Each structure stands twice: as C-alpha cells, then as structure tokens.
Amino acid sequence: MTRRMLRVLRTPLGLTTSALLAGALLLAVLAPILWSDEANVVDTDRILAGPSAEHWAGTDNLGRDIFFRVLVATRLSMELALIATAIGVVVGLLLGSAPLLLGRRLGRLVTTAVNIAVAFPGLLLALFFAVIFGVGATGAVLAIGLASAPSFARLVQTLVAGIAGRDFVSAARVAGVGRFRILVRHVLPNIGEPLVVNATIGAGGSLLAFAGLSFLGLGVQAPSYDWGRLLYDGIGMIYLNPAAAFAPGLAVLLAGLAFNLFGESVAKGLGVSVVGGVPLTAEAAEGTSIQDVTQSGGIADGPDAAATELVLDVRDLRVTFPGPSGPIRAVRGVSFSVRRGEAVGVVGESGSGKSLTALAVSQLVDDPGLVEASRLELLGTDLRRGRASAHRHLLGTSLAMVFQDPMTSFNPTRRMGNQLAEVSRHHQGLSRREAFARAVDRLAAVRVPDAERRARQYPHEFSGGMRQRAMIGMGLMGSPSLIIADEPTTALDVTVQQQVLDLLRAIREADDVALVLISHDVTVVGEVCDRVLVMYAGRIVEDLPAAGLRASAQHPYTRALLAAVPDMETDLDRPLAVVPGRPVDPSDTPAGCAFAPRCPLADDRCRAEDPPLAPAADGSRVACWHAGEPLGLTEHTGELIEVDGR
Template identity: 65%
Template sequence: MAALKKWRAVAATPVGATALVLLTLVAVTAVLAPILWGEAAETADPSGMLQGPSAEHLLGTDALGRDVLLRVLVATRLSILLALASVAIGIVLGIVLGTAPALLPRWAGRIVVGAVNIAVAFPSLLLALFFAVIFGVGVFGGMLAIGFAMAPSFARFTHTLSAAITGRDYIAAARVAGVSRFRILIRHLLPNIGEPLVINATIAAGGALLAFAGLSYLGLGVQVPAYDWGKLLSEGLNRIYINPAAAIGPTIAVILTGLAFNLLGETAASVLGGRSARVFGIPLRGAAPVPSAHAQVVDDSMVLAVDDLRVTFPSPAGPITPVRGVSFSIGKGEAIGVVGESGSGKSLTALAIAQLIEKPGDVAAARLDFAGTPLLGAPEKSVRALLGSSLAMVFQDPMTSFNPTRRIGWQLAEASVEHQGLSWKQATERAVDRLRSVRVPAAQRRAGQYPHEFSGGMRQRAMIAMGLMNTPKLIIADEPTTALDVTVQRQVLRVLDSVRQGTDAAILLISHDIAVVSQTCDRVLVMYAGRIVEDLPASRLHTEARHPYTRALIDVVPELDTDRAQPLRTIPGRPPAPGAFPAGCAFADRCPLATELCREQDPGLSAERSDHRVACWHPVSDGASSPAAGPVRVEIEEKNR
C-alpha cells in the first residue's frame, strides 16, 4: 500500500508521468508486437519491394517487400533484452571489481584498482569493438563485448561510492560486532549505494541500446535472420536518399527508449531510494553458530590491559605518531573516563583497542590484551569473534552510527545472528527486549522503524542496546553525550551506569567534559598530545589533581555561582600538532610553571600514590588553582600586544 502511494506521488509529477507512460509503451510493445505482428513482419512481398511511405506501409517496405514499421515494432523486444542483458553483465562485473578492494588483501586491491583505472582511460566504444573481436560476432558476443566495456566505469563508480561509505560509524560498528567483510558488503555497503547504482544503470541502459545498435549496424551484433533496431538502421541507411523513413523509424525508437530509461532512473531514485524491501521480523535464514575462538582468560578480573600503545600514520614528512606510549588497565565492572582537548588522542586510542585502525595506520604496543587475549598477535578471525561478542562500541554521532537503509531492530539482531547462532526470529525478540532494557518506549514498534524516526537520545540508547545484544565485557563510549541536551545527556549516562551495574561490564567513557567524567567514572585518565599526563581516582579529581593541565581543565569549567560579569577562563595557546611534538613536555609552551628542564626532557608517569600517577616535573600542590587557566580577556590582550 505504501509503495502504491509512492508511485502515485511520482506519477503526479510531469517527469514521473512521462517516464511511466514511455516505459509502459515500450514494455507493452516489447511483449505484444512479436505476438501480433511477428508473422506479418516476416512475410515477403516481391511485388511491393522498396516502396516509400504509404497508407498501407507508413514507413515503406524493405528489399523483400516487408513492412518496415512492423519490423521496427517487433524488433523492440530483442533490442531491449540485449540492452538490459548487457547492462546486467556490466553492472555485476563492475560491482565485483569495485568492491574487490574491500574484500581482498591491500596489495591485491591495489592491482584491481590500477587495472580499472587503466581500462577507464580507454573510450568505451573502443573497448566494445576490442571485446567484440575477442568474443566474436553475434548476439552473445555482442552482449559480452558491451557488458565488459561498461564494467570499468561501473567499477570506478562503485569504488568511489564504497569509499565514501566505509568510513561511516555503522560500518565500524558492524566490524566491531564481528560481521564478516562479505556480509558487510551485502548488508551494509550495497544497500547504501543502491540508489546511485540504479540511476547509473538505467542511464547506461540507453547507452547500451545505442552501443548494441552500433555493433549491429557494423555487422558485429545481431545476425540475419534475426534483427534489432541497429540492423534495421543499417538496411535503411542504404537507401536513405530514396526513403528516409526507413532509417528514421529505428532511430526514433532508439531515442524514445533511451529517454524512457533515463527518466526511469530518476523515477527509481525517487520511489525506491535504494532501500531494502525486506520487512523487519521475517526470518530470512539462520546462521550457523560461530565456533568460539577465544583464548583462555588468564585473569578474569582484568578486562583490558594496555602498555605502551602507539598509533602511527605515514606522511610525506615522515611517520606521525598521534598516540605515543599510552598505558592503563581496566578491571571488571570498572568505569574509566578519558578526558582531554580535541586532538589529544582519545578516540584514536579507543579505535586502536577495537582494532578499527585501517592501513596504512599502524598499531603497536608492548601489551594489548582484552579478556586475556593478546589482540595484536592473535589471528584476525579469533580477534573478530572475541571483539564481536565481548566488546561494545557507542559512537559519538548516533545518526551516522546506524545504517540508514536498515530498520533498528534488524541492525540489533544482526549481532546475535552472527555470534550466538540465533534465528532471525529469536534475534528479533532479543532486540526488542534489549530496547526495553535501555528504556526505549514502545520497543516492539520502535524496532521496526528506521534510524531517522528516532530522536538523538533514542538513537544513542539504541546504540547501547546494540552493544548489549551479546554479553559485553567492555563498553567503549566515544563522546556518547555530544550534541544532546542536558536532560537527555543525563538519561544516557544513567542508562550506561545501570548497564554497568546489571552486567558488571567495564566502561571506557571518552569525553571532553571533565565534569561528566568525574560524576560517572571511578578513575580519570587525562590525555594531552597523545599521552596520559595524569591518572587518578575520580573522587579526588577536584581536590588532588597535580598536573597543571588537569587543573586548567577543572578551572575552565563554569560553576553555577560563577560571576557572569567576569569573562570565562580559558587555557591560553593551542595543543601541538601531532607531527610537531616538542622534545620535552608537550604542555610546556602553555604552562607558566615550565622551566628549561620541561622543554628539554619529557617527564614520565610517576606514582604520587598507589592509585595516582602524574607526568610533570613541577606538579601543582594539593588544593591550588591552575596557573595555566586565564580569562579570555587576558589572552586577547596578550595577542593584541
């Protein structure tokens, strides 16, 4: 019923109405013409050869006295079938080549991309003639020739669209959930590039129609006694000065049909929108249980152990290491907050733990163990199975974290189908139950809705529910409350806390808001310039923080009793760029306590107490305000001088 309403809406527009009318006429002609006039179009009349247009023969007759108009109408079926078959070959081969870099090893993907780029440089008509010589003349050879000639452009187009999608958060979420590359391609990638592919394919159908007509005109396509519009055009051009109508007839047919295909592309984009027609809740097929590939847990109380974690990216000026020497651990049921300015390496640290750093990025660590399994040394399959069942990611932007073409319940159910061997029906019921557990009202109905039908806070709760579809040992929440109002922010944090209390899962909360972290976490890690500069209990953050940067972060947070007549306090200066870290302390240029020692030597994390570490040559004494934070007015005056 909904689809019928969409088609009615399209038909109400001039372009949509024209597309439907032309498409209907072409389709009806292709089906009925061979039945109604097939025999008459083949009947020769020696007494009426090479006649011009008349009331009896509107386009005249050919060299055997056959009616040209009837032959043009009958040729509609073969011409369209050949064009569609050629496009099908081209788009299937193009999709295979375009998505190959996402499935193959990096070196093999580069070879495929290079070959496609070389093929695209050649004109498609030249490629079609080349392949026609290889595959031979005739209908089958012509279809393969045109399909192979169209494949490079489809491959380039698919590769470009795929590259824009693979960086989205919902692709990363699927990878964290342990979904295989092939299933990510089928379930998440192709549905999201379906709309432009449909448009490109229908537009290409007009080009394929013209190309096949050209091959038949040159004698490389359809062979006698069969005929298509190209063959009829070849026959008509031989006597165009005597009877132009014989050539104009098939020409008009090609133009009108090509126009119909182009308008069909626009209509399909409006009506279909690339969305899957699968109805939520209908079991498709069960997935076989994934055999456990987990290593034995060495220490059941230790969920994550990170020692000297480094993330490096190549650049023209040499390797850049935005995360350099991060070390910490998370125990069972513990909540750790990571704070710092933008660019301090918080999110990169989380992505490295979740194994989401793509090549050419490199992740190295003296130790990176999750649930007793070394992530850097274990096989990819076992790591994917472990992370998919025991690690949950809550990304910063819930709108981009969900696949817009899939219903919420389907996306939640996918994780259980992959890792627990549940049927789609069982996984769907579990998805509804998990939505209820994170306080999503009307969970049954909401599970059948798309992400755009959820509010920001509801999407964030659904992301948490997705992480609970299995049994996570660790939940990484990367800026989960950004862009949410204070009320919704509090609700999301309460849900995370209730999940921790109910499942005993550890939480790694990444935030730029030090106040939020201090209120919801057990420990706080303060990061600056890719390193941890202070690690202390959250309960003593405001009273015992020793690093000047930590003190500055605390002091710039406005309080309810802050004098509104005074300018807000800020931290003067900017963090150093990842490729320009100084030899000494990275905070030295912004810290008024810095000395030559700070600028020459980088301090390591030293233990102030058994549960308190700080990396500073001149730590602030207990209870003192940060000397690094100053009012905005002072900073501006200094710049003006």
C-alpha cells in the same frame, strides 16, 4: 520511497518518460507476437519502395516492411541492452565492493585496475572487448557489459566507502559480522537508490552502444535484426529511401531518451544528485589500576595478584597513518589496564587520540592506519595474534561499543529488533525468533518503553536518547565484560545525558562490567568514573583519581581543562576561561613536551625533553617537568585564564 516515486510520476517530465518507457517495454513484449508475420513477408514487387499508406517507412531490398521490422526489433534491442546492463551492474558491484571484501592489498589492486579502465572512453572499451569476444550478439553483449562495468564500479567504490565509515557498520564489525554479510545486510541497502538510478541511466547508454556495434557490423548478424542492424541496412539505401534509416534511428533515440530521462526523474524524486551522468547520494569512526610506559622504560611484567581480574591490558599502543612528509603518529605509546567492574574516563581536546585509542582496541582502525602494541589483550586473549574469526567472536560477545552519534549508530534501512538480533544469531546460534525475543528483552533492560513494539520500528522512529539506549542494548546482546562509550552523550540534551550516564552506571554495578568512558567534559567523567586519563597529542599526560579531581590535578593541561568548565561560582562579568593556543598537529609534533607552546610554565627543558609519565606523591602519574607548580592568572592573546584554585 513509494510516496516519493508517486510524486515523480505526477511531474510532467516523470509522467511523460514513464509512459514512454512503459510503452517501449510493452512494445518489446507484444510486437513480435502481433507483427512478426508482416515484418518477414517478402514482396519482390515492392523492393526498395518509398513510404506509402501501405508501408509507412517503405520496404527493404527484399520488399519487407521496414516499419513492422522496427517494431518487432524492439524486443531484441531492449533484451540485449538490458542483459548488457545487468552484466555491467554485476561486474561493477563485484569490482566496486572489492576494497571492502578483499582487504587493503587486493582491494587496492582492483581499485587501480578500475581507475585505469575508467580513463578509457566507453566506446573504445566496447570495441576492444568486441574484438576479443568476436562478432555477433553474444560478443556484443559481453563487450558492452564489461565496458560499462568500470564506471559503475567507480560509483560503487565511492558509495561503499561513504557507508563503510558509518557507526552502524563499525558496530557490526565489533559484533563480529563478516565482510560479506556487512556488505549485503548493511552497505548495499543503503546505496541501493543511486545504484538503481545509475543502472536505469546505464540501460539507455547500453541501448545506444549496442545499436552502434550492430551498425558497425559487430553486433547482431543476419537473419536476426535489431535497431542497429536495421540502421546499418537503411544507410545503404538512404538516397533512395531516407525513411529506412530514419525509422530505426528514431526508435533508438526515443528509447534511449526514455531510459535516461526516467533515470533522472527517479533521481530527483529520491533525492539523488546526478552530476555528469553519475548519480551520487546527497550525503556523498573504585580505583582502576592504570599503568603507563614512559619513554625511558616500560611496565614490569612480573606476576600480578589481580591479573585474573584484568579485562583490558594495553601497553605501548601506537597508531600511525601515512602522510606526505612521513608517518603521522596519532597515538604515541599509550598504556593502561582496566579491571572488572572499574570505570576509566579518557578526556582531552579533539585530536588528542581518545577515540582513535578506543578504535584501535576494538580493532576498528581501517587501512592505511597501522596499529602496533607490545601488548593488547582482552580477557587474556592477545588481539595481535591468532585467527581473525576468533577475535571477531570475542569482540562481538565480550566488548560493547557505544558510538558518539546516535543518529548514525544504526542502519536506517533495517528494523531495530533485527539489528540487535543479528549479534545473537551470528555468535550464539539462536534462531530468528529466539534472537528477536532476546533483542526485545535487551531493549527492555535498557529502559526502552514498550520494547516489543519498538523493536519493530525503524531508527528514525526513535528519539536520540532512545537510539543511544538501543545502542547500549545492542552491546548487551552478548555478555560484555567491557563497555567502551565514545562520547555517548553528544547531541543529547542535559536531561537525556544524565539518563544515559545513569544507565551506564547501573549496568556496570549490576553486572560488574568494566567501563571506558571517552568525553570532552572532564567534570562528567569525574562524576561517573573511578580514575581519569588525560590525553594530549596522542599521549597520556596525567592519570589521577576522579575523586577530588580539581584538587589533585597537577598537569597544566588538566588544570586548564578544568578551568574551562564554568560552574555556579563562575564570575559572569569576566570572559569565560579557555585553553590558550591550538592543539598540536599530529603530523608536526614539536620536540619536547607537546603542550609547551601553550603552557605558561614552559622553559627550555620543556621544549627540548619530553617528560615521562612518572609517579607523583599521591599515587597518580603525571608527565610534566613542573607538575603542581602554581599557575596564577595568565594572559594569553587577550583572554584571561585562571587555572589555579578552580
């Protein structure tokens, strides 16, 4: 940041505006000390005199030197403008952060109020508040500060919403970090640059607005004076001495330009785009026992000899979002259980509900999403009921979430060791030094070389594979019983992918940790996991052992996914196999089997009745009316897809 600021100062515009702003601030400090006496001397012999060598801008109706009064007025003008800006920034931060701090309902009310206030012109709001708070400097400061707050709040809302969706914020939530701490430690540092730029530009606007209120007689009152007050007095003698109005007007113009142009120069240097006067960032989610409910019935609730080994128990999980034509059912009745030490793979195309299921289990589905389930238990604790603080502690210590993109998994403004240490400090009560030492130990545990030195580095100094290892290390800061890895090998090269998968396997075997691995690659899941869940259109359509995956797959969708993965025996002279058609739109799920429009075996029954997830002869479960029937060689839209015998 320092280097970028130096580049700004080297540009002609940056150098000029910096010098102009520095001169104005220096004048605000020194002018009252140096020239107060000259500005307050009354000379009745030179009342309303014009410009001269002795009085550069002439005199007022008491014979006082207008030029010296303009210089002295710099302090009060700048001081009041900066105070008003500070009020606007603080109130804007509170209002803009409300959706994150207060939750859905109260946050929506605050957002609505801000949107209404933004619709009114700023000067109109300033006049409205000036009438409420009364005439005078104090009332004008409050009026301008509150009038500028809505636009600043709107900017904060936009920036906070963009950062709140990042993986490192989700990781902090999983770790049980509170909303206020997330705002202060993770969100605000990442939106600081555009806020500083906006505040700088806003100071210029406040200066002009304050001068306007004083000019209208609502701001500074005699015997005090600022530039607006001097402009008001100068207008009364404009025909006798135009310089009396020109001098304070020029001071307001130059100071306002200095703030605004300096703000735009800083924005350019920091890579912040200023659109319509509003700065925005350039960037402006061995035999696992799987149980599934069907549409015609549920899972028996009788005693289970292995119930004490259950780590995660999910039944009839549903996730819906409001849509223009009714609720969108993104996850439709998903049920499964994971026991200690078991590995469950979840596969399917994008939009099938894999990641959303993981987010729902981790309590990370944001408003307006609605999560419902007949059972949602982690280590025997019902996550649907009880105190949120207790749930945060449980999730923070017993569940580790490894996100898809290692580039966004960490807060770029904080050192790696401090980010890992936050979990232990928050949940285990360790001191700063003890928590940092544990962070170093966890980095070493996930095979990060020279862990102590690495812990003092920033995320951008780590490679993609190292960041993913560090993300796993963050999950191990507690004593996790379950690791949910959502596409942990995305954007990594093949060698690093294998290293990450080997690391997850080693952790699972060493500490008897349960693993849920989400992936697009069905063959990778087959190698790492004990059982595989295949999801399509928000449902589990097949649940089968990972061993002998190709031979035991019965659902046409599962077999199509397997066929789409090339291997060493793939005929390179033929087109690569693909799954025909397009995935189902969650807002328009067809009646019957959702895969029917893409399935070569579909008949009238498939298009009318949705098949239940029923037990198959080999102990797996499959939701298909034609499970296991041969598909042969089928042509779809000019592309050949061989899904039998692969």
